[in-house]
Amino acid sequence: MKTLLPPEFKIIRDEAKCIKCQVCVRQCGFEVHTYDEEEDVVLSNNAKCVACSRCVKFCPTSALNVIKNPLSYRENTNWRQEVIHDIIKQAETGGVILTGMGNDKPYPIYWDHLVLNASQVTNPPIDPLREPMELRTYLGSKPDQLVIKGKHVKTKIPPQVPIETPILFSAMSYGSISLNAQLALARAASEFGTLWNTGEGGLHKELYKYGSTTIVQVASGRFGVHPDYLYAARVLEIKIGQGAKPGIGGHLPGEKVSSPVSRTRMIPKGTDALSPAPHHDIYSIEDLAQLVYALKEATNYQKPVCVKIAAVHNSAAIASGIARAGADIIALDGLRGGTGAAPKIIRDNVGIPIELAIASVDTRLRQEGIRNRVSLIAAGGFRSSADVIKAIALGADAVYIATAALVAMGCHLCQKCYTGICNWGIATQDPYLSKRLNPDLATQRLINLLRGWSLEIKEMLGGMGINAIESLRGNRLHLRAVGLTQAEMDVLGVRQAGA
Amino acid sequence: MNRVFKLNNPYNDDKVISACSIFGMIDQSGRCFSGECVTTAIANMQVRSNGLGGGFAVYGLYPEHADHYAFHIMFLDKKAQEETANFLTENFLLTHAEKIPTRKTAGIVDPPIIWRYFLKVNSKPRIELEGLSEDDYVVAKVMEINTKIDGAFVFSSGKNMGVFKGVGYPEDISHYFRLDEYKGYLWTAHGRFPTNTQGWWGGAHPFSILDWTVVHNGEISSYGINQRYLEMFGYRCTMQTDTEVMAYAVDLLMRKHGLPIEIVADIFAAPLWSELEHMEKTEKDLRIKLRQIYSSLLINGPFTVIIAHQGEMIGLTDRIRLRPLTAGVKGDMLYLSSEEAAIRLICPDLEKAWIPRGGEPIVGRLYQKEKKELSHRKKERG
Ligand code: SF4
Ligand code: SF4
Numbered sequence: 001m002k003t004l005l006p007p008e009f010k011i012i013r014d015e016a017k018c019i020k021c022q023v024c025v026r027q028c029g030f031e032v033h034t035y036d037e038e039e040d041v042v043l044s045n046n047a048k049c050v051a052c053s054r055c056v057k058f059c060p061t062s063a064l065n066v067i068k069n070p071l072s073y074r075e076n077t078n079w080r081q082e083v084i085h086d087i088i089k090q091a092e093t094g095g096v097i098l099t100g101m102g103n104d105k106p107y108p109i110y111w112d113h114l115v116l117n118a119s120q121v122t123n124p125p126i127d128p129l130r131e132p133m134e135l136r137t138y139l140g141s142k143p144d145q146l147v148i149k150g151k152h153v154k155t156k157i158p159p160q161v162p163i164e165t166p167i168l169f170s171a172m173s174y175g176s177i178s179l180n181a182q183l184a185l186a187r188a189a190s191e192f193g194t195l196w197n198t199g200e201g202g203l204h205k206e207l208y209k210y211g212s213t214t215i216v217q218v219a220s221g222r223f224g225v226h227p228d229y230l231y232a233a234r235v236l237e238i239k240i241g242q243g244a245k246p247g248i249g250g251h252l253p254g255e256k257v258s259s260p261v262s263r264t265r266m267i268p269k270g271t272d273a274l275s276p277a278p279h280h281d282i283y284s285i286e287d288l289a290q291l292v293y294a295l296k297e298a299t300n301y302q303k304p305v306c307v308k309i310a311a312v313h314n315s316a317a318i319a320s321g322i323a324r325a326g327a328d329i330i331a332l333d334g335l336r337g338g339t340g341a342a343p344k345i346i347r348d349n350v351g352i353p354i355e356l357a358i359a360s361v362d363t364r365l366r367q368e369g370i371r372n373r374v375s376l377i378a379a380g381g382f383r384s385s386a387d388v389i390k391a392i393a394l395g396a397d398a399v400y401i402a403t404a405a406l407v408a409m410g411c412h413l414c415q416k417c418y419t420g421i422c423n424w425g426i427a428t429q430d431p432y433l434s435k436r437l438n439p440d441l442a443t444q445r446l447i448n449l450l451r452g453w454s455l456e457i458k459e460m461l462g463g464m465g466i467n468a469i470e471s472l473r474g475n476r477l478h479l480r481a482v483g484l485t486q487a488e489m490d491v492l493g494v495r496q497a498g499a
Numbered sequence: 500m501n502r503v504f505k506l507n508n509p510y511n512d513d514k515v516i517s518a519c520s521i522f523g524m525i526d527q528s529g530r531c532f533s534g535e536c537v538t539t540a541i542a543n544m545q546v547r548s549n550g551l552g553g554g555f556a557v558y559g560l561y562p563e564h565a566d567h568y569a570f571h572i573m574f575l576d577k578k579a580q581e582e583t584a585n586f587l588t589e590n591f592l593l594t595h596a597e598k599i600p601t602r603k604t605a606g607i608v609d610p611p612i613i614w615r616y617f618l619k620v621n622s623k624p625r626i627e628l629e630g631l632s633e634d635d636y637v638v639a640k641v642m643e644i645n646t647k648i649d650g651a652f653v654f655s656s657g658k659n660m661g662v663f664k665g666v667g668y669p670e671d672i673s674h675y676f677r678l679d680e681y682k683g684y685l686w687t688a689h690g691r692f693p694t695n696t697q698g699w700w701g702g703a704h705p706f707s708i709l710d711w712t713v714v715h716n717g718e719i720s721s722y723g724i725n726q727r728y729l730e731m732f733g734y735r736c737t738m739q740t741d742t743e744v745m746a747y748a749v750d751l752l753m754r755k756h757g758l759p760i761e762i763v764a765d766i767f768a769a770p771l772w773s774e775l776e777h778m779e780k781t782e783k784d785l786r787i788k789l790r791q792i793y794s795s796l797l798i799n800g801p802f803t804v805i806i807a808h809q810g811e812m813i814g815l816t817d818r819i820r821l822r823p824l825t826a827g828v829k830g831d832m833l834y835l836s837s838e839e840a841a842i843r844l845i846c847p848d849l850e851k852a853w854i855p856r857g858g859e860p861i862v863g864r865l866y867q868k869e870k871k872e873l874s875h876r877k878k879e880r881g
Contacts, residue, residue, distance in 0.1 A: 119720065119800075122516050122518065122718050123717075123718035123720060123800050123801055123821075124801060124821060126819070131819060132771050132773065132819075134771065134772055136772055138790075138791045138794075140791075142791060142792050143792060144732075145756045145792075146756070146758075146788065146789065146792050146793070147757075148758060148762060148785070151781045151782065151785050152781070152785070153784070153785060153788045155792075157788060157791065157792065160791050366727060366730065366731055369731045369732075371731060372731070372792075464720055465718075465720035465799070465800045465801070466720045466721065466799045466800065467799060467818075467819065468769075468794075468797055468799060470724075470794035470795065470797055471720065471721035471724060471797055471799035471800075472721075472724070473724060473794075473795070474723070474724045474727055474728075474795070475721060475722075475723035475724040475727075476723055477513045477514075477722060477723035478720075478723065495513075499511075
């Protein structure tokens with residue numbers, strides 16, 4: 001069938017600058033650029049370009065640029081170009097449209113409607129360059145009270161895991177991303193004193209040495225789950241749902257299941273790895289409690305168990321159930337959370353913004369007097385240290401980042417992770433592509449990002465007259481709203497700016 | 500809603516902001532002395548207040564009623580007083596009630612009606628059935644009056660102690676309440692500088708619940724989370740002041756969780772993580788656990804506080820000491836003050852004066868109490 005889809009992007013090549021070195025030919029895994037020897041000219045097939053920017057950034061003479069195809073249809077607010085193209089795609093394939101990364105639709109981003117406080121006159125700001133500023137956070141369940149005899153604490157405290165900055169790397173499985181990418185995440189987390197997360201693809205044997213900074217996932221497909229995997233980890237995470245695709249399972253296409261991936265996941269090479277939508281042993285909250293305690297028994301109550309859910313309409317009630325089911329940590333993944341592959345219709349329409357979910361869950365757990373029992377990790381599209389600090393003020397203990405970490409490593413958000421071709425060597429198992437990601441450099445870039453954000457968090461904290469992150473956690477008086485409705489402010493538990 | 504809350508925070512700010520002078524002195528041998536010295540000392544720091552609030556707490560005040568809860572209550576009108584009197588007779592055994600004697604004082608305008616009531620809890624078996632202690636019962640009743648009876652406000656509710664406070668400079672308040680005629684072994688005092696123009700009598704310090712009193716100088720930047728944490732334990736921070744949060748936190752940790760003041764100081768003004776690195780293992784473990792569990796009660800931002808209860812007075816600053824505190828000793832007497840000059844004014848021959856480190860509690864205790872506690876601790880260990 002002849003396709004009616006026009007190219008989405010257009011390659012602009014400055015012929016005067018092009019030296020025909022063919023770097024772009026080699027760099028583009030989508031085979032957009034070809035070299036015609038007879039004519040001695042580099043040609044481009046616009047239709048295949050996904051705008052990943054790889055060729056643009058690697059062209060030694062800056063001869064290349066990629067722009068949006070300026071194709072015009074008649075203006076129509078309802079029938080936008082994207083809508084028309086999606087229908088054409090489905091008419092040609094009869095399938096579900098897949099995509100990668102997080103929701104890109106213009107839902108309100110509440111972070112941009114929340115502003116922070118600073119001290120003036122009545123209380124002094126603190127200068128983080130001269131005064132200590134503490135970001136350490138302990139993840140884990142806390143009792144309401146300590147019984148102390150002399151210098152000894154008699155209360156038994158469940159396992160607590162320290163992180164030196166309230167930022168962790170969120171779940172990205174081996175299979176969805178390359179081993180080099182995981183290696184960089186693991187190393188950066190270890191060096192910075194935070195944690196990274198295996199996702200649901202098991203733990204490659206080369207990464208066991210980073211176990212003490214690893215969160216291992218137990219997801220509905222149970223890929224790669226075995227005793228040593230659990231023993232190696234610092235934290236265990238039961239994955240119920242994911243912000244990018246609440247209510248549905250996962251699908252790693254057989255092409256990405258190379259032999260090391262197959263060994264790590266414990267599935268035959270080349271077969272599709274399908275995670276069911278539910279855990280088939282969890283159809284209710286009491287089933288969840290059983291799995292929580294099965295994992296705790298298996299690891300001798302030495303490791304906190306986290307339960308990760310997508311932020312949905314009844315998150316507050318669900319979170320309260322999870323806390324009562326014995327979880328030590330709850331991870332909430334919001335509407336803008338990323339993914340290696342998801343049906344576009346789900347990614348763009350299901351779930352609620354993380355800002356609202358953090359606020360309503362924190363409030364509910366406090367109303368029920370059980371907030372101390374769990375730590376709260378928020379995930380889903382955190383772009384900067386400002387988003388992080390606002391999440392903490394709303395009530396999160398810490399924040400998971402994934403997309404931002406990928407961008408730090410080179411990702412340009414082309415949303416093609418599900419294809420197995422990633423020109424930046426991240427979301428691919430093709431050795432030719434994945435060796436592009438130098439783990440040493442990627443590690444350094446991740447550490448730099450954590451460092452930069454942490455420094456900024458310290459500056460903002462100091463400005464508020466606070467020198468320890470826990471004094472901001474859930475302290476919504478340091479937030480004010482601009483341009484929100486009363487209903488939104490009520491859910492967020494913040495006041496109008498100026499009021 | 501009781502209209503006193505509106506008076507307290509008329510513009511509905513996040514909380515009421517104020518700065519202050521504070522002073523405290525305890526004779527650890529238990530000898531009682533009048534309010535003259537403490538008034539002279541606090542008056543010497545007049546620039547730290549602005550005439551919109553002054554107050555005092557006195558311990559060992561009512562020896563003849565030592566086993567009674569002494570309620571000091573302010574009323575905005577007669578109706579509030581009648582309603583409260585009925586409430587008290589319904590819920591307590593009321594032994595004695597009287598207007599608190601006052602003097603005409605130049606700086607004092609428009610005072611509310613202020614009375615004191617000596618009460619006993621008479622429904623003990625019923626309370627115990629509900630698993631409440633007498634103290635819990637009294638706290639609940641105080642909260643009930645303060646939130647439900649419009650125009651009434653209990654500002655002192657302990658045994659053998661009392662709070663006197665109002666709008667004015669502290670020395671005027673002292674003159675007004677005739678504090679030179681009372682005696683106690685422990686006095687604390689406060690002069691206030693609120694950023695609001697409107698001053699309300701109940702908004703002055705000390706803030707108190709049972710026999711705990713707090714005078715405080717500072718603005719806590721962790722207020723929002725301290726308050727939300729305490730709400731989980733049933734406290735309602737209706738006064739919207741830092742001092743109230745401090746008082747409830749002390750009540751929770753010391754009275755309900757039974758922690759000694761040294762531990763509470765390590766919660767309010769937790770040592771830095773880097774300081775723990777140099778500690779011996781048991782000390783370090785204890786501090787780490789305290790911070791893990793009670794991090795929401797870390798009091799962040801500038802503060803100096805003098806906390807007192809029967810037989811004990813504690814001075815504490817925030818961990819990086821953003822507000823002043825000086826301590827002084829002469830014989831059995833321990834002094835705590837915002838400024839050293841105020842101490843030297845009433846005790847020119849101090850044996851020792853020093854500035855405590857940030858977060859280090861300075862504790863003065865009746866010797867009697869100290870002895871009792873030591874033997875109690877020995878028993879626990881044995
Ligand atoms: S897909 Fe990427 S590398 Fe290929 S042409 Fe487009 S921008 Fe260049
Ligand atoms: S990870 Fe790779 S494929 Fe996925 S969006 Fe980023 S650059 Fe594109």
